[in-house]
Amino acid sequence: MPSNENFRLPLTNEQKEMVRKATGKDAEAVELTVEELEDRIAPGKLGSPGA
Secondary structure: OOOOOEEEEEOOHHHHHHHHHHHOOOOOEEEEEHHHHHHHHOOOOOOOOOO
16 A cells, blocks of 8 residues: 655755755755655565566
């Protein structure tokens, strides 16, 4: 069951500078849905398509 919750990861000053240099944009945090975060933590979950 998909979740609509978002997970917010605040960036350090060093990370903010890296984002600014790479994209030309300012960012305070990275926001992901719980599902997106789980996909990045465990991309090869058993039983998932393509695993």
